[in-house]
Amino acid sequence: MDKKIVKGKSLQEVESHTKYMGCSFYLDYVDGEDLEETEFDNCSFRGSFHDWGRDEYGLWMAITYKNVRQVVRWIKPGTFVMGSPQTEEGRSSEEVQHQVTLSKGFWLAETACTQELWKAVMGKNPGKFKGDQRPVESVSWHNCQAFMDKWNKEITGGKLSFPTEAQWEYACRAGTTTACSFGETITPEQVNYYTNKTVEVRSLPCNSWGLYEMHGNVIEWCSDWHGEYGDSKTTDPVGAVSGMGRVIRGGSWRSSSSLVRSAFRGWDEPGNRYDFVGFRFCLMSQK
Template sequence: MRVFPTFRILRLALLCALFWLTGPAQAETGALHGNGETLAPLEAFRDCDTCPEMIVLPLGSFVMGAPLEESAFVYSLWHKPEPGVVPGYAHEGPMHEVEIDVPIAMGRNEVTREEWLACVAEGGCAHTPDPRVLGFGGVYSRADNPRHPVMNVSYLDMLEYVAWLNRKVGADVYRLPTEAEWEYAARAGTRTRFAQGDTLTPDQANISVFHWEGDRRVPDPDNRRVPVPVDALDAANAWGLRHMAGNVLEHTMSCWSERHLGLPTSSAYLAEAERHNTCRRVAKGGSFGSGADYARPANRGYGTENSRLKSTGFRVVRALQQAD
């Protein structure tokens, strides 16, 4: 059973001023690890030898979502221009402030094949995923390095992995992130299109680059076309989280909605996600096969709970308690 702490509520005007002047506000106190060890924001830890490495996220607030024009390019790839229609995806709005009031740590990396197969070996996960990846041109490649992100696992498979982790630590503390938590972590205190700035290159993230040949959008021959091991590339954001942009698309526990719900806190988004038994789950971050605009923190997609896709993986979060 999770126990959520109560925090002082600051006036909205003060929060907005702090956000726009200095970025997301961060708590001065550390967070308590489950075994009583005090951990500072951005400190890393691991619960067991086969458990994912976790990073304590600072508490704070951020503006979730994006203005319509930020998704105009992606929108234009799939929709013809219409008179009087502003291009862009309304489902990335409305922009709203969210206070992160549930202390958590997030996986530094996407869950790896090595970590997943440890769950299989101990009988916690029933599915052994296929390491083959279908790239451009119908060519299969293998992503079977132990440090490759696990793919070809469904949301329901992911729940088995989370349950296994919780049995290992003897507490109900691991889960998938909500969409709000994921976007907060991906932004890492930034307010630009990407955590890396207003542009994103293949040197910074495992994404694909495309060019136009007439009216056809064609992938560049230099694209990697496959996932890379989680340690590859200089792909960490300012909080040390790797591959929040690109590599594999990442499932969250949040249910898809045509517009953001506009909830004020991360605890409210968590309660909303836990309220649903089944739904289409939001996926974030883009993948090795998608362009940079799909890797924006605000970009949103979804998947069914039982679909196993060769470009989709996940990372976990761990509940913490605020230090006194």
């Protein structure tokens, strides 16, 4: 497919399969799909979407609050098998395997929210294990929603939200079908589990989509109410209509190896706070 060539223009949108030469852009939000097969030669970027790039893991961009920078990764749309096979060690009966299609891509924070970022937005640090680059913990689902609501008042074009449970597992697996994104087994050099405290974000290897500590460290809140899976194919699931608790995913520093698996499902009441529970956010279009 030949690329369209655009030269020397001031633009507020990007089109895929296009080569831009000497253009200036003012962009508040861009879907990663719009950047497929694009080239930029001597171009400049302003607006919210100015700190971005491509690397070995794919597309990334960064958003900043009071000089605290958070990188988010573009997660492409796709289809995967959610849940675990009956032969997987440590599985529970509610991890029913079923095919899920995510029809839209999304930006997902490459790390759990740090204490530094939480403090910049909310003014206080509730974390037990202090450290700017440690994940914030001891935050309820409601606390995390308040964090995003406050930041969203200042974001143009995009909106922070919890990932759905399906989005979370899709991103955690990063194309794998094994118990963890690193394989059927894990080591302490890959995952912080069955220890006595959190570690700094990015201190352990990322998965093949550039996401850090999806397994262990802190278990992460999702948007969904906890409910049973079906075994039929589904597209863009958002969980139960209501329930006793919100889904938590990924296991934590205190978890056994079976609780940090990609398919592991937990839940808790949205008002509860624990020193092993944190979150990471999505950035979605406001459209």
